[in-house]
Amino acid sequence: MSTWPDTRILDLLGIEVPIIQAPMAGATTTAMVIAANEAGALGSMPAAALSIEQLREALTTIRQAGTRPINVNFFCHQPPAPDEARDTRWKALLEPYYRELGADFDAPTPVSNRAPFNDDACRVVEEFRPEVVSFHFGLPEKSLLDRVKATGAKVLSSATTVEEALWLEQHGCDAIIAMGFEAGGHRGMFLSDDINSQIGLFALLPQVVDAVSVPVIAAGGIADARGIVAAFALGASAVQIGTAYLFTPQATVTASHHHALRHAQASETALTNLFTGRPARGIVNRVMRELGAINPAAPAFPKAGGALMPLKTRDEAGFSNLWAGQAVRLGKDISTCALTRELAEQALAKLQ
Incomplete structure (x- = not known):
């Protein structure tokens, strides 16, 4: 898979296909991460809902399965006042x-x-040295971010507006996830709490691409090869996909969530x-x-x-x-590895 029109994310993160399996707290398993890695994508382990001991166990399992790059994702919110x-x-x-x-x-x-990124979590990063560390709700304080960068990890974070993308670039992100209004799960918004100002991916993406110099990853409403091709046409260097992976047997979802995904x-x-x-x-x-x-x-x-x-x-x-994005009807029952390979092969064929 060496003929992608933009290889900046492949080169930056050391992956084979420009697909990031989204870190979905509660649904992503180590098996999903490992399978996404095996297919050449970037497997992502969410840490927000895990204890430090559970995170160590998960990363040990993933590291034992192979040597491909992995992403560990953290929330970096401020706990509320009582x-x-x-x-x-x-x-x-x-x-x-x-x-x-x-x-x-x-x-x-x-x-x-939900525990925010802190000293204990940073020690796990320093111990396991994941190739990529991503954040939701902005970035952690500078001292913690500096420690992450000192491990050699590439840093990603989500932007839901152009202003957030510029802030992330100015504060040291190596690539930015442009998160459209269509995306499932938590909005990554951190400079504003006004959901009425949130932007759909196809309006947000080209504006972010024009505004920043780092590579941009498209997220929100992408669940098939057509969405990947459209994202590349608008300037993305890669895509992050979440909802489609909820349909795989490697996802852990409740019986109600499983039913809702297939019938909504x-x-x-x-x-x-x-x-x-x-x-x-x-x-x-x-x-x-x-x-x-x-x-x-x-x-x-x-x-x-x-x-x-x-x-x-x-x-x-x-x-x-019952977290899900607007592309929920595009999901289908297929394994994580097969889904990743199918998406990459079909998208690459359309891009030729």
Whole structure:
């Protein structure tokens, strides 16, 4: 696969095909990362939902499977200040569901947490020296970023606006992921919290490409070879694909998520803050319909999910996040390795 029209990402990251398997917390497994690597793409391990011990175990498994480059992804948000009044109002809004489903409303609220990149996580990077380290919600503080760069890792992060892309380049990113409005999971937005200003990929991508000098990776709504070709036509050097990999047997998704992925219509995804407190795209379910996908009562990220946990155990489909992007209808049941190879071969053929 040496005839891609733009090989900057291949050269920068040491991969064979310009595809990055998106790091999807909770759904990505070590088997998915290994299989994506075997097909010549960049396998990505999400760390946000893992303890330090779990991350070490995952990276040990991946490293034992081969020597290809890997990406480890971290959130770098600022933990919110305590706000008991907001937490109380949020749980009160959910009380009718507790009563209906027989959950104990008076029991202590479970803790929903996502650890930001910190000294402990940085020590794991220094220990395993992944070839690529990517971030969501901007970049960590300079002292931590300098330590990451000292390992030799290439640094990526997501931009949802041109302004964010410029900020990331100015602060040391080696390549930028242009994340369109279509993308599933959490928006990478970090300079603004106004979701009304978010941009679709095909408008965002060429503007980011024109604005920065580093290579740009396209993400959002890409799930087949046509999307890859279109991204290259707009100046991308590679693509990051997430939702399509949720259909593979290497993904870990709940039974409800599995069913929703295969039956939702393309128009049935929406941005929601109900499950974590930050806007993220998922398949619309009961709680999103009844409370509104974006509800100002939801506590700040990542605390919103705690009060939903007892409801999820009783109605998984209605109260759990079903992350997916707008290209959900393009997904098909195929293995991670086969999907990656098929996407690369078909896209390359169209680009000739």
